[in-house]
Each structure stands twice: as C-alpha cells, then as structure tokens.
Amino acid sequence: MNLTEIAHFRYATKVFDPDKRIPDQLFDQIKTLLRFSPSSVNSQPWHFIIADSPEGRQRLSQGALGSYAYNERKILDASHVILFCAKNAIDDEYLLHLLDTEDQDGRYADASQKDLVHQVRTMFVNLHRFDFKDAQHWMEKQLYLNMGAILLGAGSLGVDALPMEGIDIQALNEEFGLLKQGYTAVAMVALGYRKAGDFNAALPKSRRSEAEIFTVLS
Numbered sequence: 378m379n380l381t382e383i384a385h386f387r388y389a390t391k392v393f394d395p396d397k398r399i400p401d402q403l404f405d406q407i408k409t410l411l412r413f414s415p416s417s418v419n420s421q422p423w424h425f426i427i428a429d430s431p432e433g434r435q436r437l438s439q440g441a442l443g444s445y446a447y448n449e450r451k452i453l454d455a456s457h458v459i460l461f462c463a464k465n466a467i468d469d470e471y472l473l474h475l476l477d478t479e480d481q482d483g484r485y486a487d488a489s490q491k492d493l494v495h496q497v498r499t500m501f502v503n504l505h506r507f508d509f510k511d512a513q514h515w516m517e518k519q520l521y522l523n524m525g526a527i528l529l530g531a532g533s534l535g536v537d538a539l540p541m542e543g544i545d546i547q548a549l550n551e552e553f554g555l556l557k558q559g560y561t562a563v564a565m566v567a568l569g570y571r572k573a574g575d576f577n578a579a580l581p582k583s584r585r586s587e588a589e590i591f592t593v594l595s
C-alpha cells in the first residue's frame with residue numbers, strides 16, 4: 378500500500394473481530410515504532426501498558442465503565458491494546474538519565490559534546506517547566522506524535538486500530554498505580570482486525586476539503 382492507500386485503509390475501527398490476533402512478528406514492529414518515535418529533545422516522556430491477553434484487556438477495560446462504556450467492547454475484542462501514559466513531571470534526575478542513556482548508546486565522542494546537549498536540553502525543558510508552565514501539556518504532545526506514528530504504522534501493516542480518548546483517566550491511574558510511578562494515563566489505542574460488518578468500515582470517510590485546509594505557496 379502507498380501512503381494514499383494506507384490513509385484510506387485505516388479508519389476508526391468500531392468493531393474488532395475477537396477471534397483474530399495480530400501475529401507477534403507484526404506486533405513487535407509496532408513496539409519498535411513506540412520505542413523509536415521521535416520526541417522533542419529526545420525527551421521520551423512516556424510509558425506504555427500493553428494488553429495482549431483477555432486478562433490484560435479486562436484490566437484496561439476498567440477505564441471504560443459508566444459513561445465510557447461505549448468503548449468497552451472495543452477494548453475487550455481487540456487483539457492488543459496500548460495505554461499511552463505520560464510523565465507527570467520532568468526533573469533534573471530524569472534529564473541526566475536521558476543523557477547517560479544517549480552516552481551508553483554511543484552518541485557522544487567527548488564530554489564537551491555531552492555537556493552541551495545537556496545544557497541545551499535543560500534550557501529547553503526549563504522553558505516549559507518555569508516560563509510557559511506547560512511541561513505536562515508539552516509531554517502529552519510528544520505522546521500524541523507517537524500515537525500518530527502507531528496509527529499510520531499499523532495501517533501500513535494491514536492492522537486495524539482505534540485511538541481512544543474516551544477513557545476514565547482516574548480509574549486507569551488507580552488500576553495501575555500510575556500516579557505514584559510518576560505517570561498519568563492519557564489515551565488508548567486498540568489494535569486488531571475489523572469484524573466483518575463493522576458499520577464504520579462501510580461509511581465513506583469525511584474530511585474538510587483540500588481548498589479549506591491547504592495554502593500552497595508556489
């Protein structure tokens with residue numbers, strides 16, 4: 378599939394086939410995308426809870442009770458479900474951890490280069506912490522970038538997906554003890570294969586027109 382074909386193939390899957398499972402070799406590629414997603418100043422402010430069993434999906438479905446019940450079946454019937462969690466805060470200790478990881482991965486030929494990266498990253502992160510005061514929001518943006526890559530990547534593998542913001546963040550934070558680990562649930566992505574007859578697969582896609590959304594400078 379080329380990009381246009383993938384853009385039309387992928388859609389918000391509303392009914393998953395509970396009998397179809399994503400082969401491990403394909404899901405491993407999705408995990409690679411999760412890990413290698415770009416993020417501002419390589420901040421990687423995320424953690425992913427992955428459910429690939431009925432028990433795991435059951436736990437994640439604790440975030441789809443009450444007024445979120447419209448998403449419950451999607452979580453239970455998908456093959457794999459990923460809960461995207463963002464860091465609640467970004468501190469100096471974490472910035473040093475990033476730096477050491479990069480060093481171990483062989484990115485610094487000498488100490489001065491390493492120091493420079495640390496200074497620049499700290500300056501940029503501190504802008505969000507202390508000037509803009511939007512560090513949490515900024516970190517969540519990094520998660521959404523990752524989520525976008527997953528949706529496109531899944532489509533390229535012929536895997537169906539549904540991103541979900543309609544989840545009970547508080548219930549999920551409690552279920553997985555996320556706050557005390559420094560994270561908060563943000564959104565979920567269910568992955569698997571559409572069930573024949575999913576009403577949403579048959580509906581035409583609807584988007585604002587090219588004329589409305591593009592300004593081409595030529």
Ligand SMILES: Cc1cc2nc3c(=O)[nH]c(=O)nc-3n(C[C@H](O)[C@H](O)[C@H](O)COP(=O)(O)O)c2cc1C
Binds near residue numbers: 387448564582
């Ligand atoms: C961030 C995000 C959150 C979404 N949350 C939900 C959700 O909780 N439940 C749901 O059924 N669809 C959800 N959707 C699906 C959107 O409604 C859908 O992507 C949009 O209508 C465009 O349709 P398409 O994805 O089929 O092209 C979400 C989509 C995105 C990108």
